[in-house]
Amino acid sequence: MKKILYLFLIVFSISLFSENLFYENQEKEREETLNRHGILVTILLKHDQRKTLDEINLELKQSGFWVKFPGEGMKIESWYVAMGLGHIITVRILPEQVRELNRIIERTAWKSFRTEFFLSYDFKEVSTENRKREQDDEKQKEKKFEMKEYFR
Known part of the structure; x- marks a missing residue:
């Protein structure tokens, strides 16, 4: 019985290790594809100065902005806040993800910010x-x- 248990533990450990290795390799491939074929999009989120910071943060939380942005397979390259202007975010995405990125911003940030998008390099x-x-x-x-x- 002990031998079977040990054998089971060994097989289980090996399968977990190989599964982790598989996901790590998959993540590396996705990262390489993004770096090779990705485009940069700079998003300007201008503060709505009629609202307090607490109101803006509440709206972002309610819309799920912090959970949904930037989206699966998208990479934030830089994120700055310019006083008096707002958030300046550069995201690396694949060209086919442009629509998805736009929809995430439309659904989660439009109530809190005025937005502008710029193709960047x-x-x-x-x-x-x-x-x-x-x-x-x-x-x-x-x-x-x-x-x-x-x-x-």
């Missing part, structure tokens, strides 16, 4: 490369100027 790497190129060009100009001064 990451410009940080481009700006870094531009800055480096310009700095290198400036250094080359300085060297040429120094050479001219030297030969005068």
Whole structure:
């Protein structure tokens, strides 16, 4: 009887481990797909300044905003609050999820916020490369100027 129990525990443990491994791999694949094929959408949630913060928070809780947003398979890339403006949220989604994201916002945030959506892209790497190129060009100009001064 003990051998059967031990055997059962071993088989059960292995099945749990393999199931966890399966879900981890599935999650990694979903993340890779999102990073490779995803688009960035920036959402601007403007505060309704006629309402107090407590009223807005109550409406968000009642609508299920904190549970439903951003949605299954969507990833929040950044979330800032700009004073006097509202929430600026950048979400990475697959193109086929645009409608779903819009509906989540319509159903959960419209009563509390005025909303705007913007298709976005990451410009940080481009700006870094531009800055480096310009700095290198400036250094080359300085060297040429120094050479001219030297030969005068």
